[in-house]
Amino acid sequence: MLRRAIENLGSRTIDGVWRIGFAARFFVAVLLHSGTAFRRFGLTIREMYFSGVLSLIIILVSGLFVGMVLGLQGYETLQTYGSEEALGILVALSLVRELGPVVAALLFASRAGSAITAEIGLMKATEQLTAMEMMAVNPIARVIAPRFWAGVISMPFLAALFSAMGIFGGYLVGVQLIGVDEGAFWSQMQSAVDFEEDILNGIIKSVVFGVAITAIALFEGYDAPPTAEGVSGATTRTVVTSSLAVLALDFVLTAFMFRGV
Amino acid sequence: MTASNNDRFDSVQDDALVEIRDVVFGYGARPVLQGINLTARRGQVVAIMGSSGCGKTTLLRLIGGQVRATQGTVRVAGESLGELDAEGLYRLRRRMGMLFQFGALFTDITVFDNVAYPLREHTDLAEETIRDLVLMKLNAVGLTGAADLMPSALSGGMARRVALARAIALDPMLVMYDEPFAGLDPISLGVTGNLIRRLTDTLGLTSLVVTHDVQESLKIVDYVYFVSAGVIVAEGTAAEILASDLPYVHQFVHGEADGPVPFHYQAPAYAEDLGLRSSRA
Numbered sequence: 244m245l246r247r248a249i250e251n252l253g254s255r256t257i258d259g260v261w262r263i264g265f266a267a268r269f270f271v272a273v274l275l276h277s278g279t280a281f282r283r284f285g286l287t288i289r290e291m292y293f294s295g296v297l298s299l300i301i302i303l304v305s306g307l308f309v310g311m312v313l314g315l316q317g318y319e320t321l322q323t324y325g326s327e328e329a330l331g332i333l334v335a336l337s338l339v340r341e342l343g344p345v346v347a348a349l350l351f352a353s354r355a356g357s358a359i360t361a362e363i364g365l366m367k368a369t370e371q372l373t374a375m376e377m378m379a380v381n382p383i384a385r386v387i388a389p390r391f392w393a394g395v396i397s398m399p400f401l402a403a404l405f406s407a408m409g410i411f412g413g414y415l416v417g418v419q420l421i422g423v424d425e426g427a428f429w430s431q432m433q434s435a436v437d438f439e440e441d442i443l444n445g446i447i448k449s450v451v452f453g454v455a456i457t458a459i460a461l462f463e464g465y466d467a468p469p470t471a472e473g474v475s476g477a478t479t480r481t482v483v484t485s486s487l488a489v490l491a492l493d494f495v496l497t498a499f500m501f502r503g504v
Numbered sequence: 505m506t507a508s509n510n511d512r513f514d515s516v517q518d519d520a521l522v523e524i525r526d527v528v529f530g531y532g533a534r535p536v537l538q539g540i541n542l543t544a545r546r547g548q549v550v551a552i553m554g555s556s557g558c559g560k561t562t563l564l565r566l567i568g569g570q571v572r573a574t575q576g577t578v579r580v581a582g583e584s585l586g587e588l589d590a591e592g593l594y595r596l597r598r599r600m601g602m603l604f605q606f607g608a609l610f611t612d613i614t615v616f617d618n619v620a621y622p623l624r625e626h627t628d629l630a631e632e633t634i635r636d637l638v639l640m641k642l643n644a645v646g647l648t649g650a651a652d653l654m655p656s657a658l659s660g661g662m663a664r665r666v667a668l669a670r671a672i673a674l675d676p677m678l679v680m681y682d683e684p685f686a687g688l689d690p691i692s693l694g695v696t697g698n699l700i701r702r703l704t705d706t707l708g709l710t711s712l713v714v715t716h717d718v719q720e721s722l723k724i725v726d727y728v729y730f731v732s733a734g735v736i737v738a739e740g741t742a743a744e745i746l747a748s749d750l751p752y753v754h755q756f757v758h759g760e761a762d763g764p765v766p767f768h769y770q771a772p773a774y775a776e777d778l779g780l781r782s783s784r785a
Binding site for chain 2 (some may be wrong): 369370371373374376377378379380381385
């Protein structure tokens, strides 16, 4: 009984380490074969359409609502201290520093990440990747790398649009609905938000999240067992793993970027 | 028949396009192929037959260089696959075509783009030339009318013919077919068989057909290898195979339920399972 438990633990550990090693080799191979993604940029643009442009609706609508909620909640709290004019700062900083990159990344993981995993997994299950290889076309260079770079490039734009929509939502609720002074809302925001400290760090975060989500999604698809349950399991794992990775990475990045501020 | 070899077809030794010598291969600890010898001469249609799971598809994967032999040599056009690096392998694969069991067409692009795919990837031809070539290949499989369809709109037999057009797009020297007859209606079956024979003859290809469809393939092949449990148990021309009195070949060719390949999967005695007889006895 005990022996079996230990054997089980051992084999799971070996499998886990093997998978991490395989994932690392996969990631290196993607980077090494990235030339095609840039030489034939059309391939990457096509994927940017699928993972970026088609994610716009969910990103923009969510951004708007998150901003509107921030406007409501922020006003409630700030007015207790008589500083409701600072609503612009609160909305902008929360979005640009945290909510923009993180929520956009979580949405991206579930909208585009899952789609990437399912697509690659099905391509593998229907032997399309093998067929490509037999045609002397490297699937890592032709299929994986363009999707990777498309995700990495799209993510900061999506996060920026999320934040912009959110700020607009905060403005709608705070200024137009509740009646916070419009001049104060914008000018305080303008003076308090620092480009390097806030916006650039937000962009860096979203690039890192883009790398993490797309790499996880592609790997899960590439590694998925070629069966229906294999692909569905991989899709679920993509959403869970990449969401957790985004949250954990966010903590680490925030700790480095904003300590002592 | 057992002593004979495909070598006798031609006295010129160099005529062999695919040569497999003493190949041993296994997935992990599970042996799949144990000492295989096989030759496919230029211009021949060679069938590899055997029941499901006997290692036929693995043989194709070895010839395509997707897996490497544990022992022995696999030579294609004189090049030993075990010694090729990734670049050499890709160079060789450009001269091979492979037809997968279910076609493996790219589902996100049209039939036309599927056939054009290898041309666009490997040549700098102008789009008009590519168009002419693609229509030529589609015409060879009788599907010019389907050029603008998406693969999801095709029947199984049509999808396989499109995949065949794609496989011959770069005018390969060798085309490998993985179960080209599986799951086809009688008409498509005949069409596919004839296509394999006709393309081999007119384009000067060599064809390797992995199949378990005896009746259809014996009509078109020049030479047959029978694989069972990872070894070649018989070989010969279609006529020799049909006349064979080897128990395994006889069972296979005539589709008999019981014989050297038993009907029952390995199991304890049925009576024991039913509890009719004590297992202690």
